[in-house]
Amino acid sequence: xxxxxxxxxxxxxxxxxxxxxxxxxxxxxxxxxxxxxxxxxxxxxxxxxxxxxxxxxxxxxxxxxxxxxxxxxxxxxxxxxxxxxxxxxxxxxxxxxxxxxxxxxxxxxxxxxxxxxxxxxxxxxxxxxxxxxxxxxxxxxxxxxxxxxxxxxxxxxxxxxxxxxxxxxxxxxxxxxxxxxxxxxxxxxxxxxxxxxxxxxxxxxxxxxxxxxxxxxxxxxxxxxxxxxxxxxxxxxxxxxxxxxxxxxxxxxxxxxxxxxxxxxxxxxxxxxxxxxxxxxxxxxxxxxxxxxxxxxxxxxxxxxxxxxxxxxxxxxxxxxxxxxxxxxxxxxxxxxxxxxxxxxxxxxxxxxxxxxxxxxxxxxxxxxxxxxxxxxxxxxxxxxxxxxxxxxxxxxxxxxxxxxxxxxxxxxxxxxxxxxxxxxxxxxxxxxxxxxxxxxxxxxxxxxxxxxxxxxxxxxxxxxxxxxxxxxxxxxxxxxxxxxxxxxxxxxxxxxxxxxxxxxxxxxxxxxxxxxxxxxxxxxxxxxxxxxxxxxxxxxxxxxxxxxxxxxxxxxxxxxxxxxxxxxxxxxxxxxxxxxxxxxxxxxxxxxxxxxxxxxxxxxxxxxxxxxxxxxxxxxxxxxxxxxxxxxxxxxxxxxxxxxxxxxxxxxxxxxxxxxxxxxxxxxxxxxxxxxxxxxxxxxxxxxxxxxxxxxxxxxxxxxxxxxxxxxxxxxxxxxxxxxxxxxxxxxxxxxxxxxxxxxxxxxxxxxxxxxxxxxxxxxxxxxxxxxxxxxxxxxxxxxxxxxxxxxxxxxxxxxxxxxxxxxxxxxxxxxxxxxxxxxxxxxxxxxxxxxxxxxxxxxxxxxxxx
Amino acid sequence: xxxxxxxxxxxxxxxxxxxxxxxxxxxxxxxxxxxxxxxxxxxxxxxxxxxxxxxxxxxxxxxxxxxxxxxxxxxxxxxxxxxxxxxxxxxxxxxx
Numbered sequence: 025x026x027x028x029x030x031x032x033x034x035x036x037x038x039x040x041x042x043x044x045x046x047x048x049x050x051x052x053x054x055x056x057x058x059x060x061x062x063x064x065x066x067x068x069x070x071x072x073x074x075x076x077x078x079x080x081x082x083x084x085x086x087x088x089x090x091x092x093x094x095x096x097x098x099x100x101x102x103x104x105x106x107x108x109x110x111x112x113x114x115x116x117x118x119x120x121x122x123x124x125x126x127x128x129x130x131x132x133x134x135x136x137x138x139x140x141x142x143x144x145x146x147x148x149x150x151x152x153x154x155x156x157x158x159x160x161x162x163x164x165x166x167x168x169x170x171x172x173x174x175x176x177x178x179x180x181x182x183x184x185x186x187x188x189x190x191x192x193x194x195x196x197x198x199x200x201x202x203x204x205x206x207x208x209x210x211x212x213x214x215x216x217x218x219x220x221x222x223x224x225x226x227x228x229x230x231x232x233x234x235x236x237x238x239x240x241x242x243x244x245x246x247x248x249x250x251x252x253x254x255x256x257x258x259x260x261x262x263x264x265x266x267x268x269x270x271x272x273x274x275x276x277x278x279x280x281x282x283x284x285x286x287x288x289x290x291x292x293x294x295x296x297x298x299x300x301x302x303x304x305x306x307x308x309x310x311x312x313x314x315x316x317x318x319x320x321x322x323x324x325x326x327x328x329x330x331x332x333x334x335x336x337x338x339x340x341x342x343x344x345x346x347x348x349x350x351x352x353x354x355x356x357x358x359x360x361x362x363x364x365x366x367x368x369x370x371x372x373x374x375x376x377x378x379x380x381x382x383x384x385x386x387x388x389x390x391x392x393x394x395x396x397x398x399x400x401x402x403x404x405x406x407x408x409x410x411x412x413x414x415x416x417x418x419x420x421x422x423x424x425x426x427x428x429x430x431x432x433x434x435x436x437x438x439x440x441x442x443x444x445x446x447x448x449x450x451x452x453x454x455x456x457x458x459x460x461x462x463x464x465x466x467x468x469x470x471x472x473x474x475x476x477x478x479x480x481x482x483x484x485x486x487x488x489x490x491x492x493x494x495x496x497x498x499x500x501x502x503x504x505x506x507x508x509x510x511x512x513x514x515x516x517x518x519x520x521x522x523x524x525x526x527x528x529x530x531x532x533x534x535x536x537x538x539x540x541x542x543x544x545x546x547x548x549x550x551x552x553x554x555x556x557x558x559x560x561x562x563x564x565x566x567x568x569x570x571x572x573x574x575x576x577x578x579x580x581x582x583x584x585x586x587x588x589x590x591x592x593x594x595x596x597x598x599x600x601x602x603x604x605x606x607x608x609x610x611x612x613x614x615x616x617x618x619x620x621x622x623x624x625x626x627x628x629x630x631x632x633x634x635x636x637x638x639x640x641x642x643x644x645x646x647x648x649x650x651x652x653x654x655x656x657x658x659x660x661x662x663x664x665x666x667x668x669x670x671x672x673x674x675x676x677x678x679x680x681x682x683x684x685x686x687x688x689x690x691x692x693x694x695x696x697x698x699x700x701x702x703x704x705x706x707x708x709x710x711x712x713x714x715x716x717x718x719x720x721x722x723x724x725x726x727x728x729x730x731x732x733x734x735x736x737x738x739x740x741x742x743x744x745x746x747x748x749x750x751x752x753x754x755x756x757x758x759x760x761x762x763x764x765x766x767x768x769x770x771x772x773x774x775x776x777x778x779x780x781x782x783x784x785x786x787x788x789x790x791x792x793x794x795x796x797x798x799x800x801x802x803x804x805x806x807x808x809x810x811x812x813x814x815x816x817x818x819x820x821x822x823x824x825x826x827x828x829x830x831x832x833x834x835x836x837x838x839x840x841x842x843x844x845x846x847x848x849x850x851x852x853x854x855x856x857x858x859x860x861x862x863x864x865x866x867x868x869x870x871x872x873x874x875x876x
Numbered sequence: 877x878x879x880x881x882x883x884x885x886x887x888x889x890x891x892x893x894x895x896x897x898x899x900x901x902x903x904x905x906x907x908x909x910x911x912x913x914x915x916x917x918x919x920x921x922x923x924x925x926x927x928x929x930x931x932x933x934x935x936x937x938x939x940x941x942x943x944x945x946x947x948x949x950x951x952x953x954x955x956x957x958x959x960x961x962x963x964x965x966x967x968x969x970x971x972x
Contacts, residue, residue, distance in 0.1 A: 158949070681945060708943045712970045747943060750966050757972070 027111075027141060033078050034109045041067050041076075048082045052089075060086045077107025081116035088123055096120060111141035119150065125553075127158050143174055152184065153559045159579070161192045180563045187568065191575075195232030202228070211248075217566040219250040224568035226258060235265040253282065254569075260292065269296040280313065284320035303330045325358055336371050344375065345394050348408045349401065353442070355408070356415040363419055373420075376413050383409060407436045414446055421816075423454045423853060441470045441477060448484060451861075455817050455854030459861045461488040468497070475501050483519065486527040494527070513658050516547045518586040525593050534597050534608055535663030541597070542666065544590030545679070546659040552578050583686035588693055591679035595696055598676035601667075602703075604829065608667055676700045684713050691717045695726040702734050707741050710734055711754035718758050725785030728772050731758065732789035736765040765793050780806060780814040784823060788831045800839050803832065807846045820847045821856055930955070936962040944969055 029049055037045055044063045051060030064083040067073050080103030088096035100120045104113045118133030134151040138144060152167035165188040172181040182205050189198035202225050211218050222245045229238035239262040242255070249255040256279050263272035273296040280289045290310070299305035307330050314323040328339055340359075347355040362368040383391055388406035392399050414429035430447045437443070444467035451460035464484040468477050478501050485494035495508040498520070502511040512520045525540030555578050562571035581587075600607055669675050680697040683690075694717030701710035714734060717727040743751055762768050769789045776782035783806050787799045803823070806812050824843070827835050835843070847857040854860070932955045939962065940951045946969070958964040 160949075677945060706943065706945065708966075708970055709945065712944075716971055746939070746963060746966060749963075750970055750972070753967070753972060754970060 029078060029082075029112045032110050032112055032141065033076075033107055035073070035076055035078075035107055037067070037073070037076070041070055041073060045079060045082075048079070048086075052082060052086055055089070057086045057090050075102065075106045077103040077105075077110050078112045079103070080106065081110075081113045085116050085119060088120055093123070097124075109140065111137040111144065111147070114140065115144075115147050115150070118147075122150075122154060127154055130154055131158075131160075131163075143170070145171070145174060148174070149560075153556065156191075156559050156575075157556055161188065164188050165192060179566075180560075183563045183566070183568065187563070187571070190228050190231075190572070193231075195228055195234075198228050199225070199232065214250070215248070216250050219248055220566045220568060222248055223251065223254055223258070224572075227569050227572065230262070230265075235262050238262055239266060253279070256282075264292075264296065269298065272296045280317075284313065284317040285322045287322055287326070290322060290326055306330055321358075328358075329361055332367065333371070336368060337375060340371065340375055341394070344412075348379075348393070348405050348412065351404055351408045356412060360419075369420065372416060376409070376416055379409055380413060404437075407433055407440070410436065411443065411446065414450070418446075418450045418453055421453075423450060426450045439470065441467050441474070443467075444470065445477065445480065448480075451853065452484065452487065453817075455821075455851055455856060456860040457484070457488040457855060459853075461485050461490065465497075472500070479519075483523050486523040489527055489530050491524065491527050491531075494524075510658065513543055516550065518544060518547065518590075521547075522586065522589050522593070525590070529593065529597065532607065533663075534600065535667040538594055538597050538666040539661050539663040541590045541594035541679075542661050543659055544586060545594075546661070548582055548584075548587055552581055580686040582682040583688050588683060588688065588690060591683055592693075592696060595676045595679050595700060598669075598672040599699070599703075600829075601669075601672040673700060673704045677704060677706075684709075684716060687716075689720060691721040691724045692726050694720070695724070695730045698727075698730040698734060702730070702737055707743060707751050708747060708754070711751055711758060714758045715754050723776065723782075725776075725779075725781045728769075728782070728785045729789045729792070732765045732769050732772075733792050735759060735763065735768060736793045738763070765789075769793070778811060778813055780812050780816075780819050783812065784819070784826070784832075788826065791831065791833050795833075797833060800833060800835060804839070804842055804846060807843070807850070815850065817847075817851045817854055820851065820854075824856060930960050932956070932960055933962070936960075936965070940966055940969065 029045070031042075044066050047063045048060050048067075051057070051063065061083065064079050064086070067076055067079045068083070073079065080099050084096045084099030084103060086096075087099060097120060100113075100117055104117050107113050114133050114137035118130040118137060121127075121130035121133055131151065131154055134147055134154070137147050138151070141147070148167055148171050152164055152171065155161075155163040155167055165185075168181070168184040168188045172185045175181045182201065186198050186201050186205070189195075189201065202221075206221070206225070209218075222241070226238050226242055229235075229241065239259070242249075242259055242262065246255060256275055260272050260275035260279065263269075263275065273293060276289050276293045276296060280286070280293065283289070290313075293309065294300050294306055297305070297309065299309065307327055310323040310327045310330075314320065314327070317323065324339075324343060328336065328343060331339060343358075344355065347358075359372060362372060379393055382393065383406055388401065388403065390400045392401060393405065410429045410433035414426045414433060417423075417426035417429065427447070427450055430443060430450060433440070434443045434447070444463050448460045448463035448467065451457075451463060461481075461484040464477075464481045468481040471477055478497065482494045482498040485491075485497060498512065499508040502508045502515075509520075509524065521540045521543045525537045528534070528537035528540065555574060558571065558574060562568065562574070677700055680700050683693040684697045688694075694713040698710045698713040698717070701707075701713060711734070714727070714731060717724065717730075721727065738755070741751070759768070769786060772782065772789075773786040776786075784803070787797075787803055790797045790799060807815060807820070823832070824847075826832055827840070827843075844857050847854065848859050851857060852859045932952060936955060937948065937951055940946065940954075941948060943966070944951075951965070951969075954965045954969055955962070958968065
């Protein structure tokens with residue numbers, strides 16, 4: 025017989041108190057926390073029961089649910105100390121450890137509780153949840169086994185046990201139990217849950233490598249499957265696995281009939297038809313389907329990417345005209361894949377200029393772009409044509425033309441918000457972030473009720489390093505009376521964390537920037553935490569295929585671009601802490617040699633400012649605490665504390681772990697990790713990352729820099745035994761027979777002399793192995809050399825930042841001025857190189873030297 | 877009275893949290909399965925969760941944890957996968 029709570033204690037309660045205790049438990053279950061606390065108080069104030077263990081435990085549990093974490097901890101600990109032989113106290117102690125994310129501790133506590141009270145269902149359930157949460161599949165299996173024996177007629181017991189076997193890849197056992205379950209419980213009619221179960225059975229069969237059985241079962245049960253699309257997709261995939269492409273083709277065609285705009289279906293169809301290598305056959309297939317599905321965009325769009333020259337021109341014409349007439353905002357986006365090829369780009373350009381000329385010659389009141397006399401274009405065609413032209417020239421880096429066209433579009437219709445957004449975007453691409461923000465504010469002012477444009481505006485202000493204004497702008501859409509930044513953190517708004525972090529970095533507030541990067545990490549933790557509730561929910565709802573997908577997604581959740589961007593921000597700051605510790609003082613840029621008097625003044629000012637800021641912050645904190653009565657919400661990360669870390673490399677390595685572990689495709693990620701691990705002396709990890717990078721993109725400039733740096737470091741490694749063997753093997757994979765860093769670098773220089781990024785990589789690598797190198801004039805020449813590709817503004821800014829960091833040797837003031845002038849002539853609008861739009865009225869137009 | 881307090885907290889910004897709290901409800905599960913008890917007994921006899929024991933050396937565990945900065949659980953799982961072969965585990969974790 026199970027012991028009810030309250031009677032399991034070594035401190036038995038008299039009848040009246042026991043009654044209160046039962047009410048506490050009930051209040052807790054019904055989430056009436058305040059009532060629960062009152063009953064607890066009644067027991068705890070009775071003489072002799074001030075330290076009643078189980079009451080303290082329940083009180084702690086309730087406090088925990090109310091967010092009073094510290095108080096809850098104290099209560100539960102006190103309870104456990106008073107009554108070590110109560111399973112309730114141990115169970116609650118485990119629950120509290122779980123909210124503290126001390127999973128191992130929690131599992132130990134649950135197990136202690138189970139030793140005291142064998143076969144307690146609730147504790148077993150909680151234990152199994154944590155086991156699956158930390159992916160202890162063995163433990164999960166044995167807990168589910170116990171649960172199944174205790175509750176043999178309960179669905180979830182069975183499902184949990186099947187899932188456990190499946191996750192352990194014991195497919196046959198999982199399928200055997202599933203078969204038994206299905207045999208006795210097949211419903212007669214429509215049953216969504218059964219449908220899900222059949223699909224799950226099929227998933228296991230496929231993973232067990234039994235496509236033939238899977239297909240057979242799928243057909244047998246086809247009438248039970250409610251999700252027809254899932255049924256058809258599974259069937260098509262199975263037929264492909266079983267090498268029956270003809271039948272599979274029919275299924276994909278039937279799916280296209282259901283949804284002719286799914287790109288995946290077309291891809292699979294090409295595979296089935298065996299026409300992946302034949303653009304001609306692909307085109308015929310797409311044209312056939314385009315004929316059949318008149319309104320479908322996908323077959324027409326996919327065809328655009330297969331053709332060239334006149335044919336491309338003809339198809340583009342047919343593609344673009346209806347979209348220009350409709351004003352489809354996605355028109356430019358659909359053309360983007362063509363910009364990889366200069367010849368295709370030229371076709372687009374010739375079409376656009378032809379349209380514009382026609383429009384100019386005939387006047388947009390009576391022109392017809394496809395030459396049919398009876399029709400004339402609606403007045404908006406001209407507008408969208410100018411917008412498209414502007415997009416096009418912006419993409420090609422022809423800023424002035426892009427601006428001319430967007431100006432024409434604005435003249436045509438001055439009230440279209442998107443026009444101003446595009447104008448802002450052009451300035452952003454040209455490097456004038458102030459002007460970009462100005463136009464985005466203009467766009468925002470035209471539609472203050474639109475959250476999207478509000479967000480864009482905030483982002484552009486952050487790019488212009490105006491964090492305070494950005495927050496004010498964003499506050500229009502965040503909770504009233506609360507700081508926009510903390511609300512956006514509550515909302516797990518990732519773009520904001522990232523842009524805001526970068527904005528702080530650009531004004532040398534590295535602590536604040538780090539804090540934002542850690543917020544991103546925190547959000548990912550929260551999401552992984554959030555899966556906890558689904559361990560019960562999905563079993564109950566029988567959505568097992570989705571559940572398995574959820575588990576697998578959570579396993580590599582951090583393989584997401586936002587995580588990578590945030591990690592990169594953090595890692596680079598940690599490396600800067602080591603390379604340039606003086607940078608960490610945000611005012612260091614202001615204090616220069618030989619300015620003693622002013623230096624003192626500035627120091628005083630700075631100190632004063634800091635004091636004020638600190639006081640202000642403390643005041644804010646106090647206010648907040650008062651408001652929330654000790655309730656802690658969101659990440660509690662202190663910027664100053666982050667800067668004071670003793671082990672920046674270790675902190676960086678924590679982020680690195682999540683970049684390279686999940687097999688990301690980002691070669692730059694592996695390069696960055698290699699840098700950290702090399703410095704940390706983790707030879708195998710550094711080599712692993714270099715090797716993974718080598719598999720992805722062996723000639724990537726950043727990877728090359730790391731390869732040279734590591735090769736130069738290699739002779740200094742002292743390894744032995746198994747580690748040495750493994751390292752030698754990896755060395756062969758990465759470098760072949762090459763063991764000379766300088767030689768490797770020279771080869772790279774010759775092979776990639778026409779790429780600017782590669783040239784910079786060569787230079788950085790060369791400086792790292794030989795500090796007496798002088799490549800300054802070579803770099804300066806590269807900037808002006810029209811034979812060198814990829815001399816983009818982005819690369820120029822990277823060069824400038826790299827010079828300031830010290831990656832490219834010592835640059836004199838004259839050298840820097842040369843650099844500025846050269847880049848300025850290429851990118852006259854870039855603020856970083858002394859350009860930008862000058863406003864007559866604004867005397868405080870920023871110049872590059874001061875803002876950076 | 878307690879309930880009222882709870883309701884007030886659910887303002888317009890938090891409407892989603894009420895929905896979400898349903899996810900973590902601990903409703904009693906459906907209890908209506910029909911099962912053939914004989915078959916059940918067979919299943920339990922056939923598949924009592926006995927896991928194969930693999931001998932894992934502590935120094936192997938330590939070596940890989942230290943070289944590759946991995947958690948014990950990850951390394952242990954990999955060593956089980958390779959039947960305790962440390963060389964194979966290390967190579968596999970290095971992507972070889």
